[in-house]
Amino acid sequence: MNENIPIHEYDVVIVGSGIAGCSAARELHRNGKKVAVITKLHPLRSHSGAAQGGINAALSKDDEIDLHMFDTIKGSDYLGDQDAIELMCTKAPETIRWIERMGAAFTRNNDGTIAQRPFGGQSKPRACYAKDRTGLTLLQTIFEQAHRDGVTFFDEWYVSDIIYKEGKVHGVVAYNIRDLEFAIFKSKATMFATGGYGRAFKVNSNAHANTGDALSIVARHGLPLEDMEFVQFHPTGLAGSGILISEAARGEGGKLFNSEGERFMERYAPNKMELAPRDVVSRSIQKEVLEGRGVGPNKDAVFIDLTHLGEKVIMEKLPELRDLALTFLGLDMIKEPILISPTAHYSMGGIPVNIDGKVRKSCSDFVEGFYAAGECSCVSVHGANRLGANSLLEALFFGRHTGESILRDLNDKKLSNPNVVFEDAKRALEEVEKILKSNGSEKIAKIREELQESMTNDAGVFRTKESLLRQQEKLNELKARFENIRIDDKSKVFNTDLQEAIELGHMLDYSFFIVEGALIREESRGAHYREDFPNRDDDKFLKHTIAFMDENGKISTQFLDVALGKFEPQPRTY
Amino acid sequence: MADAIETKKIYLKVFRFNHETDYLPYYKNYEVVVSQDEVMLDVLNKIKWEFDSTFSYRRSCRHGICGSCGIKVNNRATLACKERVFDMIELFGNEMTIEPQSRKRVIKDMVIDKKDFWDKYNAVKPYMITAVDEHPDSENYMSPHDYENLKEADICVQCGNCYYACPSVEVNEDYLGPASLAKTYRFNFDTRDEAKIDRLDTVNDLGSGIWDCVKCYECAEACPKGVNPIEKITYLHTQTFQEGRAKSNVATRHAVGFKTSINMHGFLDEGMLVAYSEGIGVLKHLPEAFKMFRKGKIAMPWNMPKSKNLDEIKKLIKSSSSAKF
Structure with a gap:
């Protein structure tokens, strides 16, 4: 492998080009x-x-900003940080109008104003x-506006490591997917905006791409991950594929039915019904299925019925959804109910950051020159459960806000000059070299399939100490086979x-964090549900988990206080 | 959905090539069992995960929104994650040839070099041009009608299916192609954009722009999202006249010739149309003109029949014309 790696120099390197990455880059x-x-x-x-x-x-x-805040905090099962939530909700109207203006x-x-629709857990x-x-x-x-302004994009480049020395990130190591040529990107500030970890x-x-690479890259340097046990299972994935049927389907009036034709949400959320938050609806569906009232070939789904909306509303407001159900189920939602079941959807946990996107080194300290925003980060505005339509807001607002925060740190000369030598690419080069030379007997696809299946079964919607210990063992086995x-x-x-x-290596590493966090958190809160601890325990667990992995892969956990505010924790019913 | 999941076997002939190691491309055969709920992307995954992990293709979202996985099945453009395998079997039977969108641009297997595609995307200023208020306290007002007037052009995912299926692109590397022209429509018909004229001047040159569309409808067929690029190209034709940006060339004169002829006779005078479009160049068509005349296909100008409702037709043209010529 070429040892004369080119070094590119930038003020800021941003990894990930979704909404958060592009909005920071433009700023x-x-x-x-x-x-x-x-x-x-x-x-x-x-x-x-x-x-x-x-x-x-x-x-x-x-509508009121305070109501948006309250809904978000209650939706988060009070684990969301209220300072970050207040900032995001206050800035939301300006943020929407800003992207509209672009x-x-x-x-x-x-x-002529922007139309709005009801969503789960929202009071308006x-x-x-x-x-x-x-x-x-x-x-x-x-993207278009960042492109218009002349931001430089490196497409189809794979970032495989950060350069982390003396408490500072000095840039990243990446290779061009097209020819496997490596380069070092040296930068005063580095930002991760790489998305979620649902592929576990x-x-x-x-998407196939959502392999949570950034999380494991960070964790392998001994830096912490936060609240990894909180994975949102969206109630309405298409049966089998898990492809999303948006909450807009329930927002526009979709009704859920079990095999006995009962509108079962009456039992679980009599007031909000189908428009209860996602964690509540997902558990209700899973319960119906486990108790034998599922539908479909494997009896593992329920029906969502939209036929009463009529063709006009469906074609005007939900045309993509209709298309998806036709493609993946062969069912036309205009004419018949379609089959749905919970699907791993959103990652509430991630790289811990403060309200300005600065990455934490520990519960009290920060990494110099390192920032994160969007789904890969945990700021935390979603706490234990994200409300629908808050993730785009988080990505767009905190992407831009983190860009502003980096700008401020650069202008205030708070960031020292990066210091990079060729040897800093060694870890990345060795990883690739080792994998390329692998001539063992295990297939990547097989290990990944076993990882995904066991995570769904034993660290999914319902968890127990037993299932999680089983999953820990499974992860150790898979890691050895890897x-x-x-x-x-x-x-x-x-x-x-x-x-x-x-990517599989990354998925295995961060899965340990999901399982470890779920084991330690002996309570049920938001998306994390322990059958052996079915209640929320604010005395012990109104706290974020901050977990570290040592060189031997052992994980240790600390707790970080939640930023509380004007909304006191209350029982959460819908 | 039936109560049990049905499966079928398909026989695949798959295009393989690695530009680093192979002198020529070749085809490899695979037999794959597929089920009724699977799409073509599942087939690609099976080839890679069960048979040959060196097989390479682009993919990401797996539900038709990221535009990564455009391929050709039996020479028909498709977005692999949006195409049901059973629909393909119904269309083609259980033997399928899987190829990249464009064989001459291949890097490896299904992965092609899209540089020319993105260059042309960049050429049309594919972004809204307006001064952005960075901290607005209100949005632009836009009527539902103006929003609908984008005619789904905003859902183009840049998969490139239309571009690589377009026969004009195939023979003319300067032609911008259906995707970038649909993008031009996306902004030129947005009431908030301020660079309409600029973009029109970019896309209405003969040889590279809207007049080189041959109206074959391949792009509309190839589009997995229903964007219908040719419809958008036609709107751009009209817009160049409406905005007075049409340059006098064989294509624009051809368009004007239609109107002139109908306005004069109520019928299309095919002979004069050619003369109108090509000017003195019409002389090279004399042999065909003579043959057409003998078959009664064209008439001498003084013998050209007139519609008995010519007055009505003139009124219709007047009331429906949106552009000055």
Whole structure:
């Protein structure tokens, strides 16, 4: 492998080109900073574009910022940090109008204002939307404007390591997927905006790319991850594939039925019914299935019925969803109910950051020159459960806000000059070399399948100490087997065999954090449900978990206080 | 959905090539069992995960929104994650040839070099041009009608299916192609954009722009998202006239010739149309003109029949014209 690796110099390197990455990049570039955005896809292929239903803001006259805050905090099962939530909700209206001014194509009311629809756990219709493809118009718009301003993008480059020395990140090591040529990107500030980690589960709504690379890269340097046990299972994934049917389906009036034709949400959330938050609805569906009232070939799904909306409303407001059900189930939601079941959807946990996007080194200290935003980070505005249409808002707002925070740190000369030598690429080079030479007997696809299946079964919607210990053992087994993998593709050209192996390594590492966090958290809160501890325990666990992995892969956990505020924790019923 | 999941076997002939190691491409055969709920991307995954992990293709979202996995099945453009395998079997039977979108641009297997595609995307200023209020306290007002007037152009995912299926692109490397022209429409018909004229001047050159569309509808067929690029190209034709940006060339004169002829006769005078479009160049068509005349396909100008409702037709043209020529 070439030892003369080129070193590119930038003020800021941003990894990930979804909504958070692009909004930070635009902010910094406009203010005269030299920025590079690195993505393993093309920016327009980022998973932000898959978000369907909407983006929240208290825009209308009969809504209030405080209500948005309260709904978000209650939705988070009080684990959300109230200072961050207050900032995000306060800035939400401006953020939506800002992206609209840049060209986002929102659906409109008759008076020309941005239309809003009801969403789960929200006390007002608050989700601004573009039919059922809101993420797509937002991603396109923020990318287009960053591109218009002249931000430099490195497409199809894979970032495989950070350069972390003396408590500071000095840049990243990456290779060009097209020819496997490495480069060092040296920078005063480095920002991760790489998205979520839902691919660890068998049934999930995530893109193939959502392998949580950044989390394991960070963790392997002994830096912490926060609240990893909180994985959102979205109630309405298409049965089998897990492909998402947006919450807009329930927002527009979709009704859930079991095999006995009962509208079962009456039992679990008599007031909010289908519009209870996602964790509540997912558990209700799973319960119906476990008690034998599921439908479909494997009796593992329930029905969502939208037929009463009629063709006109479905075609105007949910055309993509109809198309998805036709493609993946062969069912037309205009004519018949469709089959859905919970699907791993969103990662509430991630790289711990403070309200300005600075990455934590410990509960009290920060890494110099290192920032994160969007789904890969944990700021935490979603706490134990994210409300629908708050993730696009988080990505767009905190992406921009983190860009501003980096700008401030650069201008205030708070960031020392990066110091990089060729040897800093050694870890990354060795990893690739080792994997390329693998001639063992284990197949990547097989280990990944076993990982996903076991995570869904034993660390999924319902968890117990027993199931989690079983999963811990399974992870140890898979990790050992990963040492004995086989790579058939030895080529340097677009080697996706190699890439899938690197990504699997990342998935295995961060899965340990999910399981460890779930084991330690002996309570049920938001998306984390322990059958052996079915109640929330504020005395012990109104705290974030901050977990570290040592060189031997052993995880230790500390607790970080939640930033509370004007909304006191209360029992959470809907 | 049936109560049990049905499966079928398909026989695949798959294009393989690695530009680093192979002198020529070749095809490899695979037999794959597929089920009714699977899409073509599942087939690609099976080849990679069960048979040959060196097989390479782009993919990400797996539900038709990221635009990564465009391929050709039996020479028909498709987005692999949006195409049901059973629909393909119904269309083609159980033997399928899987190829990249464009064989001459291949890097490896299904992965092609998209540089020319992205260059042309960049050429049309594919972003809204307006002064951005960085801290607005209100949004632009936009009527539902103006929003609908984007005609789904905003859902293009840049998969490139239309571009690589376009026969004009195939023979003319300067032609911008359907995807970037649909993108031009996306902004030129947005009431908030301020660079309409600039973009029109970019896309209405003969040889590279809207007039080189041959109206074959391949792009509409190839699009997995229903963007219908040719419809958008047609709107751009009209917009160049409406905005007075049409340059006098064979294509624009051809368009004007239609109107002139109908306005004069109520019928299309095919002979004069060619003369109108090509000016003195019409002389090279004399042999065909003579043959057409003998078959009664064209008439001498003084013998050109007139529609008996010519007055009505003139009124219709007047009331429906949106552009000055």
